[in-house]
Amino acid sequence: MAKAVESSSPGAHNGRSEGPAREVLLQAASDLMIELGTPEVSLHAIARRAGVTAPLVKYYFGSKEGLLVALVERDTSRSLAQLDGLNAMAIDPLAKLKIHIAGIVRTYSRYPYLVGLLNHLLRESRTEGSDQIKANFVIPLIDAQRRIIEEGVAAGQFRPIDPDKLYFIIVGACQYLFSSRVAFAEIMDGKLSDEAFAHDFPSAVLDVILNGLRA
Structure with a gap:
């Protein structure tokens, strides 16, 4: 090698x-x-x-930061491309939200370190790498989800809600599952390492959110 x-x-x-x-x-x-x-x-x-x-x-x-930024860009490039395609699709906002949440879960399931890596890079708020991550990943993700929620409110599918608060509810739930898998593995009898758990998780998140979001 x-x-x-x-x-x-x-x-x-x-x-x-x-x-x-x-x-x-x-x-x-x-x-x-x-x-x-x-x-x-x-x-x-x-x-x-x-x-x-x-x-x-x-x-x-x-530098090490350069490698970490490149890794984030590699790991998120496919998701961002799919997110752009999702926003352009002629489907209703509820369907978009379902696909969006499933996409977030898939990304963090495949790259469970991504949460900590993003937080590490964003804490370095005055570096070129931090600015690059904000511009190329964080801001596009926030803007895309904001558009979905605003479309849903305008269509009468969702009740009025601050999309920025909902961002942290949705992304936070998905992030925490995969950033905590190692620590909680034994406590939950190995359930978190079960592929079915990760597969069903988007539906659980969506169900909880929609019970409070539906108009």
């Missing part, structure tokens, strides 16, 4: 190369965060998993 990675052409030093080594490093970071149940993983650990030296991480991403 190390030989194959280090022989890849790294291209420019600005962290924007799309070569094989870059993807191996991102996957190594993702795998370690899932295994350890935390986004707090060192560059040296990531490099060891990828079979390269730590300086190569900085070569591709400029």
